[in-house]
Amino acid sequence: MSAGQPVVEATGVSKRFGSTQALLGVDTALLAGHCLGLVGRNGAGKSTLVSILSGLVAADAGEVRFDGEPAPPLGDVGAWRSRISTVFQHSMVVPQLTVAENIFLGDRPGHRGIVDWRAMRAQTRQVLREWDFNVDPGVECGTLTVEQRQIVEIAGALVRGTRILLLDEPTAALERDGVRRLFERVRALVAGGVAVLYISHHLEEVFEICQDVVVLRDGEVVLTAPTPTLTEDQLVSAMVGDIETPVTAARAAASASRYKRKALTEELLVASDIVAKSTRGSLLGASLTVHAGERVGLTGLLGAGVATLGRVIVGAHEYQSGSIRFDGKPLPAGRPDAALAAGIGYIPEDRWLEGFVGLLGISENMTMSIAPHLAGRLGFLTPSRRTAAARPLAKELSLVSRGLNQAVDELSGGNQQKVTVARALASEPKLIVAITPTRGVDVASKELLLAALAETTRATGASLLLASDEFDDLQICDRVIVLVRGQVFTEFTEPPYDNEELISATEGLVAVGRE
Numbered sequence: 001m002s003a004g005q006p007v008v009e010a011t012g013v014s015k016r017f018g019s020t021q022a023l024l025g026v027d028t029a030l031l032a033g034h035c036l037g038l039v040g041r042n043g044a045g046k047s048t049l050v051s052i053l054s055g056l057v058a059a060d061a062g063e064v065r066f067d068g069e070p071a072p073p074l075g076d077v078g079a080w081r082s083r084i085s086t087v088f089q090h091s092m093v094v095p096q097l098t099v100a101e102n103i104f105l106g107d108r109p110g111h112r113g114i115v116d117w118r119a120m121r122a123q124t125r126q127v128l129r130e131w132d133f134n135v136d137p138g139v140e141c142g143t144l145t146v147e148q149r150q151i152v153e154i155a156g157a158l159v160r161g162t163r164i165l166l167l168d169e170p171t172a173a174l175e176r177d178g179v180r181r182l183f184e185r186v187r188a189l190v191a192g193g194v195a196v197l198y199i200s201h202h203l204e205e206v207f208e209i210c211q212d213v214v215v216l217r218d219g220e221v222v223l224t225a226p227t228p229t230l231t232e233d234q235l236v237s238a239m240v241g242d243i244e245t246p247v248t249a250a251r252a253a254a255s256a257s258r259y260k261r262k263a264l265t266e267e268l269l270v271a272s273d274i275v276a277k278s279t280r281g282s283l284l285g286a287s288l289t290v291h292a293g294e295r296v297g298l299t300g301l302l303g304a305g306v307a308t309l310g311r312v313i314v315g316a317h318e319y320q321s322g323s324i325r326f327d328g329k330p331l332p333a334g335r336p337d338a339a340l341a342a343g344i345g346y347i348p349e350d351r352w353l354e355g356f357v358g359l360l361g362i363s364e365n366m367t368m369s370i371a372p373h374l375a376g377r378l379g380f381l382t383p384s385r386r387t388a389a390a391r392p393l394a395k396e397l398s399l400v401s402r403g404l405n406q407a408v409d410e411l412s413g414g415n416q417q418k419v420t421v422a423r424a425l426a427s428e429p430k431l432i433v434a435i436t437p438t439r440g441v442d443v444a445s446k447e448l449l450l451a452a453l454a455e456t457t458r459a460t461g462a463s464l465l466l467a468s469d470e471f472d473d474l475q476i477c478d479r480v481i482v483l484v485r486g487q488v489f490t491e492f493t494e495p496p497y498d499n500e501e502l503i504s505a506t507e508g509l510v511a512v513g514r515e
C-alpha cells in the first residue's frame, strides 16, 4: 500500500438530528500513512462524523467509500470492524467485563467459537506492558480510573490492527506520559501505512502529530490545510468564525490578576490528615485548608490522589482516618447528600457516571441540586422556574443545544460537561469542588467556563477547590497545592504559575516556589 492513497472517503455527507443539522455536505478523505486532525467547537459535528465513518449511524445524504468501493451495509458490524478501528469519545468499555475481555470485545482469539482465554490474557498482558500499564488483565473495568479505562479503550482499538484508526479525543483522560506513549504508537502506525483521524481540543497535539487538519464549524468543513502552514490562532479563528471572538475576550476576563483577592482569613474547609485507599491514588495523610472566597488549585500526577481528595471532600469516597470540617462543623464521611446540604457543589470527573441524568432535559439537570430553600415557597421548582434558572448559565457557557428541554444524552461531549458545571453553579454553593472541569471542552468554551467559575466565585463569595492536571485551569486560582504520592508536597501562591515549575513539583523533584 503506498502512502497518500485515500483509504476512506466521505463525500457530501449530511446528518440531521431533529432540527439540528449536525453535518452538512462534508467532504473529507483519510490517506494511507497520514494523520488527519479534525477540530471544531463543542457540537461542531466531529463525533457525528466519526459515528458515520464507523458504521454506527447512517448519513442522511452523501456517501462513504473504502478504497473506492461503497461502504458495507450499516448492520454488518463485522465488515465495518474489519475496515476501521475507533476509539469513541464516550467510553465503550463494559464495566462488568475484565480488562482482557474488553480489549478483545467482539474479537476474541480462539478457534471455531471456542475462546482461548489463556491466549487472550497473555496478549492482553503484552499489550499492557507496552503501555507500561500495571493492571491485572483479569480485573473488572468498573474498578478502573477514567485514565485506565481510556487506555483499555485505546489498547482495544490498536490490537485489532486495522488500516484505518479513528481517535475521538483519545487523550482527554490521559496524563502526559500516556499522551507521549499514544503519540509514539500513532507515529509508528502512520509510518506503517495506517490512516489516522485524530480529534482533540488540545490544538498543540494536532500540530504535533497531524500532517493536515480539517476544521468543522456548525457541521460544515470551513478549512482544510497542511498543519505547518497554520498558526494556532488561525486554527482557532476558523473554529470560532469571525462573527464572535469569545477567546480573546474571555481570556482577558479569566486572567489571574483580575480576580486577585485580598488576604483571606476565614477558614471554610479544613481537611486534616486524610488517609484514604483508592485505585485512583491513595491519600497518605493529606491536609488542606480553603478560606472563604478563596480559589485553590489542586494538582499532581495520576495516582497522587488529587481526584481522591476531591471525592473525599464531597462525600463520594470513604476515608479511613482524618477529619473534615466545613463551615465550622464536622462533615460526615462518605455522605454526598450531607456535603450537598452543607453547601458543597460538585463537578465530578466522570460525568457519564456522576455528572448528569442523560434522559432528562438540560434545565432539569442544571437545576437538579438546587436546595429547597432556593426553590421557592413550596420547596420545589416548576418547569418555568427551572428554565429561568438554567437560561443564563447556558448562555454564559455557550451551550449548544436545540433548547433547554433537550435530553442531555443527545448533546455533544463538551456540551454535556457544560451541563455538569452549570449544575454545580446553579445550586449557589459555598464551595465548588471541581475535578477536571474543562476536560473535553473546546478552547474557546474552556475560557468561558473558567471565566464563569472565576466570576461566580467572585460575585457570590463562594470558594473553589479546582482539581486538575490542566495547568491553564489552575491559573484562575489564588493558590495551587501540589500533591505527590498522597501527600501535600508544596504550594504555589503567586499567579501566574509557571508550567515548568508545576511539572517539576508534580514529579516531586524540586520544591520550587515553596513558601
Ligand SMILES: Nc1ncnc2c1ncn2[C@@H]1O[C@H](COP(=O)(O)OP(=O)(O)OP(=O)(O)O)[C@@H](O)[C@H]1O
Residues within 6 Å of the ligand: 017, 018, 020, 021, 022, 040, 041, 042, 043, 044, 045, 046, 047, 048, 049, 089, 400, 401, 409, 410, 411, 412, 413, 414, 415, 440, 442
Ligand atoms: N443522537 C442525537 N440526537 C440529537 N442530537 C444529536 C445527537 N447526536 C448528536 N447530536 C447533535 O449534533 C451536534 C453535533 O454533535 P457532535 O457530538 O458531533 O459534536 P462534537 O463536534 O463531537 O462536539 P464535542 O467537541 O463536544 O464532542 C450537536 O448539536 C449535538 O447536540
Ligand SMILES: [Mg+2]
Residues within 6 Å of the ligand: 046, 047, 048, 089, 168, 412, 413, 414
Ligand atoms: Mg465529540
